[in-house]
Amino acid sequence: MLINVKSARDNKHVLITDEINDLIHREINFPEHTRFAYSVINKRHLDQPVIYSNYPTEWINTYINMTLYQHDPVIIIALQRIMPFTWNDKTLSSDDTRHEDIFKVAGKYNISNGHTFPLHDHENNLATLSLYTEGDTDCFQDYVVKNKKNLQQLLLSIHERYIIERRYDRKLFREKLEKELTSREIETLRWASLGKTYNEIAIIMGITESTVKFHIGNLIVKLGVVNAKHAIRKASDLHLLQIYE
Structure with missing residues (x-):
């Protein structure tokens, strides 16, 4: 049976979001108006985070599409903290106009206000659980x-x-790439990861520069990245550069 990968991922995302929502409301017994966002972002690159949330969908889409996570003052504080903290649009205001834009x-x-619990893991990720309420603020604080x-x-x-x-x-993805990528x-x-230019790579490998570009183009597609630099980083993270050594 053929499975639509995007649909499968979307279904998985919905299931996990629903499970977190259920735990917050039923196990911890938070008020129904509580909104949450569990997110994971790499501390080194600040690439697009993974987010499971019942925040308004439009806000999540805007947050991702406008890359607001790269300047989010909540994330910036969480990167420097290990204890939970409260925040609002006034206490997090700064001279950086990008912070104002985020809160606007x-x-x-x-x-406009909420609480964030940070967690730093062994894979250099920052995970956060942020909550705010659409109901009674004082009750929520308690x-x-x-x-x-x-x-x-x-x-x-x-x-x-x-x-x-x-x-x-990652294991499944790596196994798939090992079958698809050529030596x-x-x-x-x-x-390229060693800093060689396309011209230098062509001379070293005894091929034309256009062939080098062709190989890089194939890698970008197969790895699902946007450019050569991103391809190198992803291949390195997946330990693919050691294949065929």
Whole structure:
């Protein structure tokens, strides 16, 4: 049976989001108006984060499409903290106009204050669990204070599952790429990772510069990246540059 990969991922995303939502509302007994966002971002590159959330869909799409995560003051603080913290559009204001822009957009969805629990893992990721309410703010504050330990434990549990599933997904993806990538494509990328220009790679490998570009173009498509630099980084993370050595 053929499976639509995008649909499968979307279904998985919905299932995990629903599970987190259920844990927050039923296990920890938070008010129904509570909104949450569990996100994971690489601390070194600040690439697009993985987000499971019941925040307004329009806000999540805007946050991703406008790459607001690269300047999000909540993320910037979380990168420097290990303890949970509260935030609002006033305490996080700064001279950086990009911060103001973020809160202007977020304000349209009534996202102006909340709480964030940070977690730094062994794979150089920052995981956060952020919450805000569309209901009674004082009641919400009390719930967070009373349930800090439960929320921190929830973040640990969610993230452990994410790490295990990501490791499994990466293994499958690597195995797939090992079958698809040719030895010449890997060799081309390996030389590029060492800082060689396309012209230098062509001379070293005894091929034309247009062939080098052809190999790099194939790698970009197969790895699902946007450019050669991104291809090198992803191949390195997946330990693909050691193939055929």
